[in-house]
Amino acid sequence: MASGPEDARRNETVGSVVRLAQELIRRPSRGGLDDYGPVVEVLERWLTARAVSHRRLNDPGGALAGLLVEVAGNRPGPWWTLDACVDTAPYGDVSRWTFPPDSGEVRDGWLLGRGAADSKLAVSMFCHLAADLARSRDEFAGGLAVLLDADEHTGHFGGVLAYLADPSAVRPSGVIIGYPGMDEVVVGGRGLWRATVTVHAPAGHSGSSRTVISAVSRAARLVGLLDAARLPGTGDPSGFPLGPKLTVTAFHGGEGFSLTPDRVDLNVDVRTIPGFDAHAAETLVRKVSAELDAELPVRVGTEVTEVACWPPFRLGEGDQPATALLSAARTAGLSVRAKTAGPSNIGNLLGVHGIPATAGFGVPYEGLHGIDERASLTELPTVYAIHQQAVADLLNSPHLFSD
Structure with a gap:
């Protein structure tokens, strides 16, 4: 069980995750419709204030495609990547929403607005994980990259492609794609x-x-x-x-x-x-x-x-990074199953490049890509702790985030 001070620190971190996600939701970033500059600038200011290394990624035409965060350990080892998109689906018929799509309000334990579920809460969570890790960089091997993709919902996947084409970026051993839902971890897809x-x-x-x-x-x-x-x-x-x-x-x-x-x-x-x-x-x-x-x-x-x-892809039993995520979730007492998805996802694209990927795991949600998108915050402390443990296991330092 977590001690009192640990509980307090975790609550403080979770509150910070929510506040950053609120700021992101309040900057519309609909794929192919909005300027991504404002939402990316929010992240740049946040990361700079915490001395977390980051840089912009551009597509071949020079357009902003994403933001790349990199945290290196002090020993050789594999690099792993957390990926979440800062662009969103369009709003659809705004007259059918019961709150503004760019609300960012927290109501009855739910974070409201387009991108709350897919995937600005995951973006915020991954940025906090990177900031936590940056304070402990002498305690792990390899490194962690956080890819904040600003060109995912267009179907162009410009952020991932720019990342893979960047000669200065370390090729990841595997990728965890941030996506909501607590019951499944996607380990493959048609x-x-x-x-x-x-x-x-x-x-x-x-x-x-x-x-x-x-x-x-x-x-x-x-x-x-x-x-x-x-x-x-x-x-x-x-x-x-x-x-x-x-x-x-x-x-x-x-x-x-x-x-x-x-x-x-x-x-x-x-x-x-x-x-x-x-x-x-x-x-x-x-x-x-x-x-x-x-x-x-x-x-x-x-x-x-x-x-x-x-092509289709499917991770084998015991393959990383899915194993670390599933193990951390099950250790936390959750019943989580490995799933092969019917729809394709970025994991297919990464599979073309020989990079194993998994999608999930995140908080419960409603209205994804539809009206009244919202993400449940009740489970956020558990989800954050599970990602912390998975990252620590991947970086071969099980107690990385412990004091």
Whole structure:
């Protein structure tokens, strides 16, 4: 059990974590919409006041992509990274919120506002962990980097890419991605293969007496064929616990009423697994497109253009950094399970570079990416202590944060 002075120090730290998170929420930083300068400047001032080393990261075009904090020990050893995003999802319909999206208020034990859950509370928590560590740098080996990504919700992942491309940054042995939720630690995720599929047909007048199969009708038929396509189930020989999934997520074409368009573009999203990879996904979509062209032939065949491709990933039992996080949570008496996620995450991108990653663990939440986003503060002391213990274990100094 923690002593009285330890309790007081922890309460002081938790209060500071909340205050910094409030400041961050009150600086709108919607991905692709807001200037990230104000929210990053809050962090720069906070880190500078505590003499914590940090520097900006920029994308290839020179735009601000993130902030990198680095704390080195006094002995050789592996480096580990904590990653959380300072940009957020958009607000959506603000009229449906019961408080301002940039509120930052604490009400009934909840931190309110866009980014409270994803992921400004994690940003604040990771900054405090780095500051704690900076005061004890002679007590551990290797180092800790904290990546504060300002280009995550755009889908560009500019902060991570700038970090990996930075020649002066130490390549991490593993990454913990800050995300809310106390029940699970994500140790893997399905991959993705995405493509635009362009369906053609002669343009025509909607009132013409000639029978014309329009691009809209052909595209609608293609959606039906894709929806009916057979994919393997969950019995993947590799033991991957999820099956693949194919979804048509967008349908663009035509304008007005009297003209049938000569093309329609579809977005096709395929979630992949080791036994049904990107090559299999592309083969399937091209096969179904060829079936459409055979059934409803036109002069210009259907075109398939790959947009993005990430492989699936899954950490093995005992792999770091997931083991340290799971162990710390279970030692604290929590029932936490390792999870392989259906959606992809930055862990897939890091996996391309051979860097193991886990997403989670954080506080309970509501309204993530929706209205009335909020994060529960009741569990914050426990979550903070678990991250402290996980970092200490990764840095081979189990009592690093103890007095």
